[in-house]
Amino acid sequence: MSDKDVLISMGFPTDRVDWALRATSNRGLQPAMDFILEHNDDPVPDPSAQASAPASSTSNPGEPMDEDDDDVAALRAAYGVAGASAAASGAVGADLEAKSIKCTECGKIFKNTSLANFHAEKSGHDQFEESTEEIKPLTEEEKKQKLAELREKMAEKRSKKSVEDAKEAKANEALRRKAGKDIGKAQEELKTKQILKDLEAKKREKEGDAKARAAIKAQIEADKRERLEKAAREKALREGTTLPSASSSSAAAAPTPAPQSAVSGRDFKETRLQIRLASGGQPYTTTLSSDATLREVAEFLAGQTLAFDVETVTFAQHFPRKQFTYADFGKTLRELGLTPSAVLIAS
Template sequence: MAESTALDSLMEMGFTKNRAERALAHTGNQGIERAMDWIMEHESDPDIDEPYVPPAGHVLGSDPTQLTLTPPTDPSAVPAAEGSQEEHSKRPLTEEEKQEQMKRLEELMRLKQQEREEREKQEEVERERERRRHGQELLQVKQRLQEEEMKKLAEERKREKIEEKQARQRVRDKIERDKAERAMKVKLQHTLLTLLWRVLTHSFVRY
């Protein structure tokens, strides 16, 4: 059985090769979990599905947990424990181990997806809260403008009433002045006629 790699595991989980290669490269090939996090955070990137060309000397898909150890030049310098560890690291995964690993990765991906959905839900709640707050602010501004407009109209009506009252008072004052002037003229005419009558009467009596 061929040795399982991080690239193979990601592709078996349903990620495209381009996304898997790009995620492993950008996370420094530090494991499937880091690669999954990177894919979920950058899935909206415009170049996420473009083929990734790795730098020279960089091998995509190598899983750090399954890298083989290069034996030292002197075999006698290798302790027995390291020799057994090297043999274990070279041993390919059994089908059961592979399935178990896939289950863990799928569960991890499910949890990451759930965390992302919760985060997006919370962000949506915050956006809705901000939208309502903005709407309330606009409503308050609108109400203030309406109140100011009503106040302005009320002051305009009050000023018009005052001006109308003053105009009526001016008319009444003019009427009163005209009446007084007419009365004065009538009185003056009466006085003149009285004087004229006395003068004429006195002259007639003498003759």
């Protein structure tokens, strides 16, 4: 199995494997794997856009260069004069063949200058020399070991990346939940304000309807009284009799003075009333003219609550105990002895 097939079987993309093999000049499985790990996050360049660098030469024009000259020239180009001098000073004798390049700083040996360049880029070493040591190819067992090491490195790197991704996802989720909670709270506040606004509008509408119904009832009562008075006048005209005046009616209805007037000897123009409901609840307080009738008190109460009607409401007084009848609705508060103040029980 070729190096490319081994790398592809490990799960690396084909384009990234081709890139690693090109970059390492097909120097073997280990350099390709190291290159992939080193440039795992880099984008794969377009092969057609890569221009091959011209080979540098230090020999005279027209003279062929052997492999050792290429290595020295490459070292000179890569590491400058100091590197080239170190390589030249450490070159083996003319009768011995250089089979590798050795890093004098760490002692590692490399098959060619490309591998030496790759090592220099990773380690920062710049002192190399030619060596007669021969690099043996990796055995199947060594390849398997290298492959296991690579897989372990890849697994470790993926594990670290998964932990970082989990932390980032957790932070993003916390931000999302906080934003959602803030939005939900704002929506609840808007909803509560809208409910209160609707309740206030309904309350105003209900109060307006109650006042309108009370006004209509009062108008109906006034029309009813007017019709009764008109019918009474027409009847009197037909029978040839005269209607009693309001003053004479008041005098006839009240031959004796009111108890309050007898006691106090004062003529109160206004009467303050507190109307309590027999069913319980908030009492109603009003101030009327002492000449107002008990019917006007009933009309006031009907205007305050729809639970009572002018024609059906009855009034009573606890002290002194007294029950008012419908016939008393035409009498004034002064005539009924309710001035200057009184408490009535409505039922």
